[in-house]
Amino acid sequence: MYVPSGLDGDARWRAGLAAWAEVLPDSTVxxxxxxxxxxxxxLPPPPDDLPTFVAVHESSRRIRRPELxxxxxxxxxxxxxxDDLRVAPVAEAALACARDLGVLDLVVLLDSALHLKKCTLADLEDVATSGRPGSRRLSDALRWCDGRAESAWESLLRILHTACGVEVEPQVDxxxxxxxxxxxxxxxxTGTRTLQEYDGAQHRERGQYRRDRGRDAALAKSGYVRHGWVASQVIHDSWLILRTATDALGRDLSVDDIRPWWGLLEASLFSKPGTASMRATWRLPDL
Structure with missing residues (x-):
């Protein structure tokens, strides 16, 4: 099998899956x-050489390929x-992910699936209580998920707070x-007028920038204090972010308070240790 020339990015990747589908057993999903x-x-940030994940019936011939x-x-x-490919339902795919990924990675996937209405919470709860491999970790992730998040980084920003005992309300009017x-x-x-927001675009077009500044002025006039954070700060400046929340609550912040977040982060693809662990699980070469 081959992939047609002239394709790149997502089109090339999808063509590769179509090629795999032609040579793998009929039961392949x-x-x-x-x-x-x-x-x-x-998605959590995947490595460039992420393998292709497939499921087959146990009666199928054994397949040993480093790309799979x-x-x-x-x-x-x-x-x-x-798209003419046999694909696992979202809840089944989430269970497959839960066998390898960390809880933080799973929360991003589950938030996305619920927000985009690709499945229901009941669908996910059914497989999470099945007792199958991965179901326990999927259950753990379901405790943290919230379909109101509008991006992966909003999900991370929310978990940073809730994992450290700071209650927050998503998507508040x-x-x-x-x-x-x-x-x-x-x-x-919760209980304050402090806002924690993800600022995704560091370079915004002029009209959007002007609208954002007008919104910020209206918020300040009404007594709201807005903090905007970019992706690198969510990963590397979690102490600073959490400190703005605990200050608003009139609480002290200790290292013990933030350890739960560090644990989730280091077990995820959003960190170097978590990525290294996943590469070993997937038998990918060391970088």
């Missing part, structure tokens, strides 16, 4: 992160057709003293 990417979900990560199932894997709508906040620190 694309699952795990492969299925999640096919559905356009938010194969799971064998006692029953034929559930599948739906997506804000109004001034006269009840006039000002805007919607990514996160409101």
């Amino acid at each position: 694309f699952t795990g992160l492969t299925a999640m990417r096919l559905r356009g979900l938010w 990560r194969v799971s064998r199932h006692p029953q034929p894997p559930a599948a739906v057709l997506l 804000l109004r001034d003293a006269h009840g006039v709508f000002i805007g919607r906040a990514d996160l409101l620190v």
Whole structure:
């Protein structure tokens, strides 16, 4: 099999999956992160040489290829057709991801699936209580998920707070003293007027920049204190971010308070240790 020339990026990747589908057993289903990417979900940062994840019936011939990560199932894997490819349902793909990924990675995937309405919470809870491999970690991740998040980095910003004992409310409508709508906040620190938001675009077009500044002025006039954070700060300046929340609550912040977040982060693809661990799990060469 071959991939046509002239393709790049996502088109080339999808053509590669179509080629795999032609040579793999008929029971093969694309699952795990492969299925999640096919559905356009938010992903934790994958390595460039991420393998293709497939599930097959245990009666199928054994497949050993470094480009593939194969799971064998006692029953034929559930599948739906997506772009002429056999793909695992979202809940099944989430369970496959839970066998390898950290809880933080899973929360990003689950938030995305719920926000984009690719599955229901009941679908995920069914597989999380099945007792199958990965179900315990999937259950852990479900305790943290919230489909109101509008990006992967909003999910991380929320978990940073909640893992460290700071309650936040996602996607809150804000109004001034006269009840006039000002805007919607990514996160409101519960019991305060402090907003924690993800600033995704460091370079915004002029019109959007002007609208944002107008919103900020209206928020300040109504007594809200807004903090905007970029992705690198969510990863590397978590202490500073959390400190703004605990200051608003009139609480002290200790190293013990932030350790739960550090633990989640270091077990995820958002960190170097977590990525190294996943590479070993997937038998990828050391970098």
